[in-house]
Amino acid sequence: MKLKTIIIGSALFVGAALTGVSAQAAEKIRFATEGAWAPFNYIDSAGKPQGFDVDIAHALCKQMKADCEVVTQDWDGLIPGLKVRKFDAIIASMSITPDREKVVDFTNKYYSGGLRFLGRTGEKFDLKNLDGKTIGAQRATLAAQYLEDHYTGKAKLKFYDNQDNVYLDLVSGRLDIVLSDELPTYNWLKTSGNGKKFDFKGAAFMKNDKIGIAVRKGDKLKDKLNEALKEILANGTYQKINAKYFPFSIY
């Protein structure tokens, strides 16, 4: 009898606690970012997410007069996490691709990217023919898919959990060449102290790569975000954030 009371009591308590959490989550917009894609999103020394994506998220929230929170989540858990409502939007430099559009909705682009190869300074590559070379990229990115589609069976492909590990293995010499987004790599070459030892190989391609904010399918949040995005582009807030990270427009 007593045990039964305890069990029912704790079940009620847990239930109440859970509804409390979900009620709170409804008021707040939770943005998720990766935190390993400098300068777009990274974790600062105090453990807080920072970067272009995070600044844009805060600017959008200010524009929408909404209460927001930016959380971090490993890259390949972002879309699954969005689907199960761990957060409401992904602002993590995510390219708008037909594959992803099957599972999430995207806002209009908030910047444009492009892919570019990166290798050791002085080494020459025939980018059309990388047979036998070891190429690295981050798993579940546009770069990784491009490599799978164009080099499977010819080159040795290696996929990493985050971009920092890709750079580590390029520096260690395990990788001959890396395919990545041009803008973060531009930042890495400038800030990591490896700028002299490595440089871009060939021109950037897939320049029509549009980066958007992902929300759940059919979520009204998309229209609100699009509206706010239009406004911060018009009132100069976007340009101010852009100038903080790149001396040229990335829109």
Add this chain to the structure above:
Amino acid sequence: MDFSVIVEYFPRLLEGAWVSLQLVILSIVLGGALALPVALARISPVLWIRAVPFAYIFFFRGTPLLVQIFLVYYGASQFDAVRDSFLWPILREPFWCAIIAFTLNTSAYTAEIFRGAIQAIPQGEVEACKVVGMSKAQMYRRVLLPRAFGIVLPAYGNEIILMLKGSALASTITILDLTGMARTIIARTYTPMEIFLAAGVIYLAISIVIIAIFRQIEKRQNRYLGTVSIKVPNKG
């Protein structure tokens, strides 16, 4: 739930499972071979012989396997001295880095299991050996190690299953083991539920085989114990 992706990608998952099996078998064999001398040194009455395996076991049991893998794979490659050494052809391969980390890790645990088993042998048996005039080497070869082997089996089977699950961490250093393969497939299909479920079932199947093998060996090795079940005497 869309089960057609499981059917479509099942051959690739099996490919990954084969890599997982190679990782586990190789590191269990190497780790087991390394564990025996470590365990014997660990119970040595001489302090300085005992101290080294103690520190070794303390480190590898006290730190996460993930940290150990990262130290071997990303840590070692930071040093020019390592990259220029004759070891680099081995250390540059993620597969061998994983084998090194897994072997060191599992041998630390296994050494402790061996030590416990040797020390669990009743003192009377050791004394009996001495009475009939066996040398220390004879005593270990004829009595202590075969006895310890029987005692070790249940705990050792457990360690192998833990190793199987630990091997999923190999996916963090670009190895396409079962977990790595699953994650690569999910990157394209965005069906984490289905693919991870399928991967989980494969892990479960491998575990069942390991358990069955150990049941058989246990039955054989410990057959002098008679029936495994314990009979409760009838009261009154």
